[in-house]
Amino acid sequence: MSDFTIIFRSLTSRLFSTVTTVATVAVAVALMLVLLTMREAGKKAFERGSGDMHFLVSADASPLVSVLNGIFYANPPRRPLTWERYQQLQRAFPWTYAIPTQLGDSYLGLPVMATSTEFFTRFQPNPGEPWSFASGRAFEKSFEVVVGSSAAASSGLNIGDVVYLTHGIAQSRQLGDASANEALHVHRDFAYTIVGILAPTGGSHDRALFTDVASTWIIHAHDVRKKADPAITTTTEADLTDSDRKITGVYLKLIAPPGSSIPTNFQQVFDMLRRDSSITVAQPGQEIATLFKIVSNIDRLFIAVAAVVMLSSGISIMLALYNSMEQRRRQIAVLRVLGASRGRVFGLIAAESIIIGLVGALAGTVLSIAGGFIAASALRDRLGLVIEPDLNPRSIVAVLLASIVLAALAGVIPALVAYRASVSRGLRPLG
């Protein structure tokens, strides 16, 4: 027999109340942990997406829109850049790379980025971590496709599969949404072959498909030519004109001195590029920081709501224990008669409250793992944000401690009621 036996019996004798109170705490803790985890993971996912580029040039309305569209595939950019403009940019400064990107097509709602082979050989999706292939290789010629890891998993595509791209992205966001896909134009005259599947990077590119820019120009030029002359059956690179050669963005990286990631001419180049009003120049890292600044208030609001839910769970502990006090006045009186001090009775009730908080917090931590995966899945499907919901040990410890402190505080009033309980009233015969 120990104090724990008394606490355990007390908790199990009111099993329904105990379980529902623990569940309330668990949900509150899970909500808080999921929000904290997703905030951190989301920030990391955004940071990962921009890779090692210094600038993103596009014709989008603003640098932030440019980053959201050009890196996170939010929407197909509406305004293109000419190939000539790209070549001017390429020649303007000594770049480590100047990689053209063209967005606008999709496959089963997954975005397709047309780019150059440098995207795989020079651009690093995570700084210091080049691309690696789970299977196959990079595209080497037109109408070959490389599939991101998440895209391969969701679409079931494998090496050697043949696919037809769809013009547009947004409306066909939902995988398998046949009616949405039918409303869009499918480039049925040109078959693409899957030649490579990328290993996961944890970034937004995991959910995209990649092909070369030339094949994209060809399928769109073919549409234009066929509209003008329905008798045309095929289009090749030789048929392309300057007006067909369009891109939507350029990934740029300056040459940095050895041992430094920041080039000496970084600011100078940025300022010079910005002078050209026909293009939008974005520093992805800065834009992501801006984005987080914008959403930080909403973020705080969510955390505040989760804190209120946690507080409510504390109140529910207090109510559950407080309401049980009337039923337990006899038990408390008997314990006092048997030699339990007021302090010990106080401790028993407070410990009961803390145990509810602790068990609820542990259950909430387990629940938050499942919640994290559900939230990550929703973010990936709806926003295209690839998030790894890793629970931060510091967050877990902080939330566990907060739960225990909250539960201890919630137990104070019921424990005081027990502390002050009248023994003579408690021992009075019933009826």
Added chain:
Amino acid sequence: MTTPTRESIPSVTPALSISNLQFSYPSSTSLTIDIRVLQLAPAEQVLLTGGSGRGKSTLLQLIAGLMDPASGTVNVDGTDIHSIFNATRDRFRGQRIGMIFQTFNLLLGFSARENVMAALMFAGKSPAEQRTRAAALLDTLAIEGIDRPVDDLSVGQQQRVAVARAVACSPTLVLADEPTASLDPANAANAMELIQSVCHSCNAALLCVSHDPAMTARFRRVESLAALSGQAPPTTAGAAR
């Protein structure tokens, strides 16, 4: 006839010694308890009678140190229980005083063994001591199913558990508050026999309060609350013990 000198009488600490004890509830205009003297020798068994609502239960709680008097002293085994405070008093009560109630007041949801072990735990006994002592006591009192919740035991078995719990810590004094009030005469006699015999074998003094006139026959010494308060002459002794 010679009168024994003070030195020739063996000095024995009374199990209970009350002097000038006064208590009244805040809402009451008169004293609920007003006892000049009451002493119980070690292992002595006394019946305290009094009508309903005359303060018998209040007196037991004053003796157990669960309430504080307005004035006077209550010595249990030589210690003024009201001169010690808080946890020390509670532990003293757990070690020296056993209590038996009309409705048993067992810890519901706990087994018979755990009910007895709880008394031993609060008296500061180790878990090993608790188990050994509880098992031996419950075996002596022929309690069956000692690991079953007391809620599942018969009334008779529950009463035995209550008695076992009261004497678990080998107390100096057992206080019984109307222990047979809810029983029929036959069962009341059996219950009282059990309580008295167990207290006798444990060498514990017994102060039993009751308003049942039939109980007087079971005790050699019977006191009335009114007489102790100087309101009526003391009643005569009974027969049994």
